[in-house]
Amino acid sequence: MKTLLVLPTYNEAQNVKILLPKLLNFAFLDILVVDDNSQDGTSDTVKAYSEKTLKVNLIQRPYKLGLGSAYVEGFKWGLERGYELFFEMDADLSHNPEDIPKFIEKVKEGYDVVIGSRYMNNTISVVGWDFKRLILSKFANLYAIGILGLKGLSDVTSGFRCYRRSVLENVNLDRIKSNGYAFQIEMVYKAYTRGFKIAEIPIIFYERNSGSSKMNRGIVLEAIIIVWRLKFGKT
Template identity: 65%
Template sequence: MKTVIIIPTYNEVENIDRLLPSVFNNDVDILFIDDASEDGTSQRIKQWMDRSERINLIHRPMKLGLGTAYVTGFKWALKRGYQYIFEMDADLSHDPLEIPNFIKKAQEGYALVIGSRYTRGTISVVGWDFHRLLLSKFANKYAGTVLGLNFLTDITSGYRCYHRSVIESIELDRIRSNGYAFQIEMVYRAYKKGFRIGEIPIIFYERNSGSSKMNRKIVREAALMVWKLRFGRWK
């Protein structure tokens, strides 16, 4: 199946050379969405593009957010006939060795496969302090309870694989959320459309370099958004 990995970037130049060789071990294409990085990220990606036709880049003129980056990437992927569409972080927190496991799970009939840090009652995170772990666990429990998604353990995870049918069914131009809220909203909309959603266990590694995308605004957005989704007011 034709597969693309969508990777949003903002000041990730130190990670590009380490990330791409690992991703290339899989038969996939790669699309970077760069939000006007100031550290030369786009230039480094273009150097790799000279070596391989499997690498693609959309350069945006300013920092526009994670959600809009993925929506841009989804539209690009649908137009080019990809069957499996991945989300992956550029900061090496998501292990590319898991890509075949996502595809295997998808081929079992799951239209959305989420890489979970919390399957089987465990916490598979390296490098987080207790406060960050508590926030993540609470966010998942809170959103899952409000939206009826407690059969999943990690709906905020940013490592996931969609079958194109899920993306095609969602009105992408109506998506307004970013960060955690975007990940939750996409799962909820897939669930409401009746798609089968599954999880595979992953180990999450905290970034070693680059700029973290987590902030209080993202957390507040997610907390409010789940209620708007629940009552059909998130348009």
């Protein structure tokens, strides 16, 4: 299946230098970097790769527009070009590229959405977070899963996942307005309520080594609000 990995970036120059060579090891995978006007040379690094191989592509945006809109733009780009599978992945080395084949295996079993979970089977697979950050993430998942009734899932805020084309065609990307955690929650909820088959696979999440975290109070507040908007059909 023709497969695209969408990689949003904002000041990730050092990280993409490490990540892109690893992703290029997968012959079946094309990469689309959506860069939000990074000031550290991220786009220049990506351009250097795109000049060497057609497998690396770049969308440069004029300013910081957010994670959710980066994925929406990337997904639309891929849909227009006939891709069948779409990966989400963080650019900060938090996700291990070696897990990618495990997602593909699950899709071949008949699943439409595959989520890389940090919390499967009552475990916590996170390296480098302090207790406060861990509790925040766990609570966000329990909160969203409980209110929205997402049975059988453990990590609806995870940013490492794979979608079939049919999911993206049915969730109405033009109506997706959220970013950060909220975007991940909204996407899985809309897939779930439309009857798509969703599976999780275990991953280990690693805290970033360089660059700046995108987490802030606004992202947390948006996630809290989006759950209720989704529950009452306001989005």
